[in-house]
Amino acid sequence: MIKKMILGMGLVSVTMAASLMQEAKxxxxxxxxxxxxALLKLIDDPRNPITKEKTELGKMLFFEPRLSKSGLISCNTCHNLATGGDDGLAAAVGHKWTQNPHHLGSPTVYNAVFFEKQFWDGRAADVEAQAQGPILAAPEMAATKEHVVKTVTSMPEYVSRFKAAYGKNVKIDYKKIADTIGNFERTLVTxxxxxxxxxxxxxxxxxxxxxxxxxxxxxxxxxxxxxxxxxxxxxxxxxxxxxxxxxxxxxxxxxxxxxxxxxxxxxxxxxxxxxxxxxxxxxxxxxxxxxxxxxxxxxxxxxxxxxxxxxxxEGRKPMIVYPNLPNETPTTPKQNIK
Ligand code: HEC
Ligand code: HEC
Missing domain, CATH: 1.10.760.10 (Cytochrome c-like domain)
Structure with a gap:
């Protein structure tokens, strides 16, 4: 009798385990x-297909502080990939130590590729469109499109990497730079x-x-x-x-x-x-x-x-090797902390 009950209970807990998984689904x-x-199908965007050349270049640009006006702030400053993809602050801090004027915190970039929309108010459709924002935002990286394009094209290694990623006739404009960062972000799943x-x-x-x-x-x-x-x-x-x-x-x-x-x-x-x-x-x-x-x-x-x-x-993070960024040349815009 007792044996039967125990057996019966065992059965119940097995079905419970199976049904919890089913319930979650x-x-x-x-x-x-x-x-x-199957993962690649979910994270890839046919308009900007993931390639090794693009994600490596996008990673460099994600870590590239010289895209910012001060030359000090990169995407990784606020979305630190070593600390969960954010900065641990209640409200983000950017150019000239300016706090986000709306008291908004930096969300994590890990798994952002899966979001239907980007930003707290969903104003960007995807990670590529999103990446165009912070570089120009005065309280964040405070740059101009011209500054960004000039900075990237002043360093021959970047130019050759863009050619390797998009073909030798590539036009390195602001959108292409943001798209490349987005391409890297697509791989940040955990x-x-x-x-x-x-x-x-x-x-x-x-x-x-x-x-x-x-x-x-x-x-x-x-x-x-x-x-x-x-x-x-x-x-x-x-x-x-x-x-x-x-x-x-x-x-x-x-x-x-x-x-x-x-x-x-x-x-x-x-x-x-x-x-x-x-x-x-x-x-x-x-x-x-x-x-x-x-x-x-x-x-x-x-x-x-x-x-x-x-x-x-709490997910397994992709292994990210900190990139060596190219040397500046005489035409690289100077850092400006003002
Ligand atoms: C000064 C800090 C700062 C920097 C630098 C910065 N971000 Fe952000 N990021 C934020 C804040 C704050 C938000 C939320 C802003 C909002 O919703 O209006 C945000 C939002 C995002 C989001 C949306 C995530 C979500 O949950 O909706 C992504 C993706 C992102 N940033 C990527 C980037 C990339 C790529 C760069 C570099 C080009 C960058 N960020 C630079 C602070 C920063
Ligand atoms: C009706 C929709 C809804 C329900 C139900 C809901 N949430 Fe949320 N949750 C949100 C929204 C929207 C936010 C963003 C809040 C903000 O931006 O201030 C959020 C934010 C959070 C956050 C903070 C995330 C961050 O990164 O700041 C946590 C943690 C959380 N929810 C957990 C829960 C838990 C646990 C429950 C169940 C008890 C729950 N939520 C129920 C919509 C919901």
Whole structure:
């Protein structure tokens, strides 16, 4: 009798394990595919196909501080690939130590390729279009298109690399430079234990992470934090209550008040949280989300459980070799910190 019960219980827990995975899939959660060819299909854009020549050049430009007016600030300054793809600040700091005028924080660039739109208000369609913004923005890199094109074309190594990437008649203009950075960003994806789990490895999550996943879904978090990025689409902020720091900075979302649902991938590495960085810890962010988006009171214990699930989204970063950048020539624009 007892033996039968134990056997029976074993069966129940096996079906539970299988159904949790199924439940996650039914909730719209999607794994980064294991197969490189399936992944390439997802991240590639036929208008700017990924090639080794382009991604290597795009990586150099991502790390290239001389694109900025001061010669000090690169994309990597605010989107540090060694620290989760962001800067750890509540509001970004750029040219002349200027804080973002809207008190906006730098979102991570990891997995940005999966977002439906870019920026907190979704104003850019993809990573290529997005990359054109920060270089010219006065509080960020404060450059001009002319400065950028002149800088790149003043160094023969860049010119030959553009030719190798796009053909010898390539026109090196501002758009091509941004497209190349975008091409590199497309490769910044970070498969995590959660993906291994959804891809069929039942043991990729700990018991506590599985319980956290269940809490995450039961609470309704996956209605917005869904898809391959667990975010990346636009939604309302403050559905059931007003975000308690809504008045820090003047950000109001897009024309319809919609805000980008931040990705939860690598979320353990990108504190502080929310567009204006006012939530210092993951626990506080989770509890505030419950209150303002779901009208749910999330206990500290439940928040802890969800947080434990979120650790399974800390992904394996691509190996990035820090590039050697070409030497300046007499025609390279001078650094200007004013
Ligand atoms: C001074 C800091 C700073 C620099 C330099 C900077 N960014 Fe950003 N980045 C930000 C901030 C702040 C935002 C959010 C701004 C907004 O939504 O209006 C952002 C947004 C983004 C996003 C959108 C991600 C998302 O979740 O929507 C991407 C992608 C990105 N930056 C890539 C880049 C690239 C590529 C460069 C270099 C060409 C760059 N950034 C330079 C601070 C910076
Ligand atoms: C109705 C849609 C919606 C629901 C439901 C929702 N979120 Fe969010 N979440 C968002 C949006 C939009 C943002 C961006 C907030 C901002 O920009 O200030 C966000 C941001 C976050 C952040 C901060 C991310 C960052 O990088 O700053 C965390 C953490 C988070 N959500 C977790 C959760 C959890 C856990 C739940 C369930 C308790 C949940 N969310 C439910 C829409 C939602």
């Amino acid at each position: 039914n909730a719209g959660l999607v794994a980064i595919p294991e197969s490189q060819s 498969p995590a234990p959660f993906d291994d789990y959804l891809n069929g490895n039942k043991d990729a999550l700990t018991k506590a992470q599985k319980r956290g996943l269940k809490t995450f879904m039961d609470k309704g978090c996956a209605t917005c934090h869904t898809g391959i990025a667990l975010g990346g689409s636009m939604n309302m902020l403050g559905l059931t209550a007003k975000y308690k720091y809504a008045n820090i900075g003047d950000f109001k979302g897009d024309a319809n008040g919609m805000v980008k649902v931040a990705t939860l991938r690598n979320i353990t590495q990108t504190a502080p949280y929310f567009h204006n960085g006012m939530m210092p810890t993951l626990q506080s962010a989770i509890i505030e989300m419950g209150r303002i988006q779901l009208g749910a009171k999330i206990s500290e214990k439940e928040a802890k459980s969800i947080e434990t699930f979120l650790t399974s989204l």
